[in-house]
Amino acid sequence: MKQAHLDPYDHRFHWDPYPQYQALREQDPVYYNEELGIWLLTKWEDVNRAFRDFKTFINTGAVSLEPDSGEKLPFPMFIFSDPPDHTRVRNLFAPLMTPDRIRRLEDYTRRKAVELIEPHLRGGKFDFVADLGCFLPMDVISSLTSVPKTDQDKVRGWADDLIAREDKQHDLSERNVSGYMNMATYFGEHAAKHADGPYGDDLIGILMRSEKDGVLRRDQVIGTLILLAIAGNETTTKLIGNMAYRLWQHPEQRRLLVEDPALIAKAVEEVLRFDGSSQIIVRRIGQDVEMRGKTLRKGDRVGLCIISANRDADKFPDPDVFDVRRGSRDHMAFGYGIHSCLGAALARMEVRVVFEEILKRMPDYEILEERLARAHNPNVRGFTHVPARFRPLPDA
Amino acid sequence: MIQLKYIEHDGTSHTVTVEEGMNLMEGATLNMVPGVEGMCGGICSCATCHCYLPEERLRSLPEAGSGELAMLEAVEGRRGNSRLGCQVVVTAALDGMEVRLPKSQGVGS
Numbered sequence: 042m043k044q045a046h047l048d049p050y051d052h053r054f055h056w057d058p059y060p061q062y063q064a065l066r067e068q069d070p071v072y073y074n075e076e077l078g079i080w081l082l083t084k085w086e087d088v089n090r091a092f093r094d095f096k097t098f099i100n101t102g103a104v105s106l107e108p109d110s111g112e113k114l115p116f117p118m119f120i121f122s123d124p125p126d127h128t129r130v131r132n133l134f135a136p137l138m139t140p141d142r143i144r145r146l147e148d149y150t151r152r153k154a155v156e157l158i159e160p161h162l163r164g165g166k167f168d169f170v171a172d173l174g175c176f177l178p179m180d181v182i183s184s185l186t187s188v189p190k191t192d193q194d195k196v197r198g199w200a201d202d203l204i205a206r207e208d209k210q211h212d213l214s215e216r217n218v219s220g221y222m223n224m225a226t227y228f229g230e231h232a233a234k235h236a237d238g239p240y241g242d243d244l245i246g247i248l249m250r251s252e253k254d255g256v257l258r259r260d261q262v263i264g265t266l267i268l269l270a271i272a273g274n275e276t277t278t279k280l281i282g283n284m285a286y287r288l289w290q291h292p293e294q295r296r297l298l299v300e301d302p303a304l305i306a307k308a309v310e311e312v313l314r315f316d317g318s319s320q321i322i323v324r325r326i327g328q329d330v331e332m333r334g335k336t337l338r339k340g341d342r343v344g345l346c347i348i349s350a351n352r353d354a355d356k357f358p359d360p361d362v363f364d365v366r367r368g369s370r371d372h373m374a375f376g377y378g379i380h381s382c383l384g385a386a387l388a389r390m391e392v393r394v395v396f397e398e399i400l401k402r403m404p405d406y407e408i409l410e411e412r413l414a415r416a417h418n419p420n421v422r423g424f425t426h427v428p429a430r431f432r433p434l435p436d437a
Numbered sequence: 438m439i440q441l442k443y444i445e446h447d448g449t450s451h452t453v454t455v456e457e458g459m460n461l462m463e464g465a466t467l468n469m470v471p472g473v474e475g476m477c478g479g480i481c482s483c484a485t486c487h488c489y490l491p492e493e494r495l496r497s498l499p500e501a502g503s504g505e506l507a508m509l510e511a512v513e514g515r516r517g518n519s520r521l522g523c524q525v526v527v528t529a530a531l532d533g534m535e536v537r538l539p540k541s542q543g544v545g546s
Contacts, residue, residue, distance in 0.1 A: 093466075093469075094469075095467075096469075124463075124467050125456055125459075125467070128456075128459055128463055128467065129456075129458065129459075131478075131479070132458065132459065132460070132463075132479070135478075135479045135480055135523075138480045139480050139481040139482065139504050140480070140481065140482050140504060141481065141502065141503055141504025141507070142504075370476075370483070370544065371476065371544050375477070376478070377476055378466060378474075378475055378476065378478060379463070379466055379467070379475065379478055379479075380478065381476065381477050381478030381480075382478075383478070383480060385477060385480065385482060386480055386482050
């Protein structure tokens with residue numbers, strides 16, 4: 042049998058990584074990629090253990106796949122830290138990100154989604170990512186960070202620069218670093234502008250008040266704003282594309298949602314499990330640990346293959362079946378535990394609202410498969426273009 | 438640092454110290470206390486940090502908000518003194534408190 046191998050930078054791999062992940066789960070679930078110098082965990086149980094045991098699997102100096110990203114990207118993001126520092130910073134924002142608070146953004150999100158959809162209804166053509174997915178999450182997160190509409194395209198362009206990877210590009214490129222530095226410069230000015238208040242009840246308000254109170258330094262404020270621009274944007278954008286694609290691939294499932302829109306929230310959970318947009322998240326080993334007969338040494342880097350864990354047959358019955366009524370709660374698309382995605386409720390709300398509005402207006406959309414295009418990044422997985430045709434609205 | 442005692446449903450107890458300003462879910466998960474999942478990391482969206490607090494302490498705490506009450510609707514074994522740990526901030530007033538944990542946090546497909 043050919044030995045299972047996996048290069049998370051391989052562009053071909055991004056199109057359908059699931060068979061390779063399955064092979065790894067079956068043949069070598071604690072796999073060491075010599076070329077990249079990284080362990081990859083592919084089973085739900087192992088990934089879950091790594092998420093929970095935060096003393097053995099640490100975030101300081103990890104999270105992204107490139108080992109030198111800490112030096113090249115110097116503004117501290119709390120995702121790259123561990124308790125108790127991590128907990129203190131995270132808790133500043135957590136109250137803002139609960140489902141109850143996020144509900145306040147729902148009307149705004151729906152209005153924006155409709156504004157993005159409506160102009161296309163008479164033409165019968167729509168690109169789920171290029172016409173909607175890439176704008177909506179940036180718009181909503183910007184409403185919390187006070188980034189004006191006129192700057193949003195610019196910030197999104199830099200975020201795209203930061204995450205873009207050429208085929209098998211294993212190191213950060215000049216484009217990646219300059220995207221990051223452009224964001225750092227922009228958010229440096231942005232922070233200076235808001236430093237003296239007024240401190241509103243939103244993310245920028247909390248950030249700047251925390252700085253004034255001596256809880257955060259300016260470089261942490263800038264790092265957090267960059268993190269929000271990436272995390273609040275790229276992953277949800279990609280999830281919208283993945284959901285559009287999977288519902289098209291499974292018309293009988295899509296029909297269930299058209300007939301009963303109350304199921305859409307559950308369908309979002311199934312897309313998160315079946316085809317989540319966050320592929321791998323990295324940890325560093327804090328103390329030697331044995332896993333399935335292998336020893337991971339202190340300082341080693343280890344990739345938690347979330348989208349593989351979520352297809353593990355030992356956890357989910359018929360894992361490769363897309364079932365919008367499945368309702369599994371413990372998929373790890375947003376991670377698990379203390380580092381779990383702070384924006385999870387926001388992402389869930391955004392994607393649900395988008396498909397509530399989409400399925401009302403174009404329940405019969407057909408994706409033009411040959412024109413699908415992908416973003417290539419080892420962490421974030423999804424499309425840049427998901428063009429579709431649908432029955433146009435008749436002229437009035 | 439505040440001392441808290443988490444008691445699992447079978448009586449196993451864990452005495453830990455927790456920094457003020459953290460919450461009861463973090464008090465458990467940062468000390469690897471079994472019986473608290475804290476799946477969503479404290480954004481009040483998974484109800485897997487369900488716990489029971491002593492009545493006299495409960496009265497001194499800020500009341501549960503609407504989001505927490507809505508999540509509590511879904512937990513198994515809800516009682517009058519049920520709270521979600523992630524919504525209870527640890528203060529000096531809680532020093533020495535016993536936090537009882539339910540049999541299950543209801544995780545699992």
